[in-house]
Amino acid sequence: MARATVHDLARAAGVSLATIDRVLNRRGGVRPATIEKVEQAMARLNYRRDMAAAMLAKQQEYRFVFLVPIGVNTFMRNLANEATRLSDLNAADRISIRVVEIPPFDDEKLAAILNGLDGSDTSGVAVVATENAQVRQAIDRLAERGIPVVTLVSDVPASRRAHFVGIDNSAAGRTAGSLMGRFLRGRSGRIAVLAGSMLLRDHVERHFGFERVLRTEYPDLVTLPVIEGRDNGAIVEDVLGALLDRHPDIIGLYSLGGGNRGVIAALNKRHAGGRICVIAHELTAHCREALIDGTFDAILNQDPGHEARSAMRVLRALTDGQPIDQGQERIRIDIYLRDNLP
Template identity: 65%
Template structure:
């Protein structure tokens, strides 16, 4: 099979050549969903742009660091894997990606990692941020040095970052509540909420959106104060178990972070699997199995590959002082039920 062409991309993505050209050259006027279709075609067909040759001719290098928490969070592990895949693909275009690992839920370690990056010859930084003052200051310091910074998954507005790349987490929480209300129509009781940490902006926004919809549209369902599982299965199991034992009228569980194995264990141990309506985030090996067996009613998901690619596109545009389409950074919220799980 010969090298893929723009004509192949247009056919694979079911778009015009003009649209392919606009996406490849990062011009505006293209819907986010269409951009994603073209990018998926690029990945699937192994298309290599002529821009690579132009970049080589200019001897332009892009050195981009991704700061990602380590641990047992399957989604963040998937994000890191997507970055590594991109690193292999983009090396020929003189785009060099590195991953800086930090402990989860450790703001001091995150600040130290960002401070260390200031002494490195970086073009841009993508960071899974926590929204507190020292992190915002560290991000602002990098930006002041001319390093483009984007936040991933969880935002830190007011920090000097150029763009947030991720889903609308308030909308995700509202979506979870809307699903919960529909699944539990005519039922009254408490909803247990399990977060990783309420210090994370994405978790706080999901909780806000969730309670907003329950209070206004489903007053028969009362959200309990969120318990923190720190994305750890054992901690999440204990925290949720205490809630289930304390409140015997729990009719639903919203797991808005990681630690879903602990959520499942707490439900199964009490014989509540499949009887309590449970909604969670991210399609992993364990959540997929729970969805198939009916323990989880729905999974809200975001595409880590889309996030990684969008972050790289924006950081390259910032380095070249080119405009970028902010719409490309808006990641869609996928909803999976047992009937449509891939």
């Protein structure tokens, strides 16, 4: 069957093309009864709008803003670079992506930037956000103005954000716990846990999943209280080094955030590489080297390129009022050992 057109739709609903245009573009001036007639005709004809043609006709431009914390975190730098690259690749589709660098863990600054955005130059926002009241309120204000917000990497589910793009962080923590238990099977001892900040929901969820698996399945492995390194290598080296000195019986380490150069430095100074089982996140260049030389045992990875592309596609779908392909936008948890490095 030929695809139904707006002319077919107008005839079936008994209304003018101008009325069809108003209903499809959600403009005012149409009675509810007329809208219902049009929607019923759409259902009978199985009408599917050609959004690409519609947006082209309207000269629709997509102006997306990506807010990414840029410090010494290699993964975040890679995410920002991927977003910038996407802007260049999709310019022909009238998509532009402006990457705004924000200081890591600065809730006040992030909230201020979010509050400064408006619909005149912003179609949608993707943000790596902390779970903070000011940030949550700023996201809600954007939603109230009709600007869709997508959270990236770390979610803020209590806000009015429209979608989350990232891995299942609780599952990632459970995976790390399962790997740790298998690697250390038959041994007992202390396990260190290093986070960037427990104000980040992804870090909280990873810790929860990890702790749950060890407590229920590997009770001989006892986790120490979480230490925080702010995803900064120098800070991580100091706080982790101090912990290793206080507890020389540590046999495992789960680094669930950034700052892994500091992890490597602290372990190497104490000749602990290979003696302590280490599971970390993100396959950066220095983590790859640590896997190869045996300092790290496993890396859990999320693809920053996939996340940037997914955020762009989701924002476009939200802007166009189209459904999101949940299967396409699911971000995988990749597990790398030195035997299967890409």
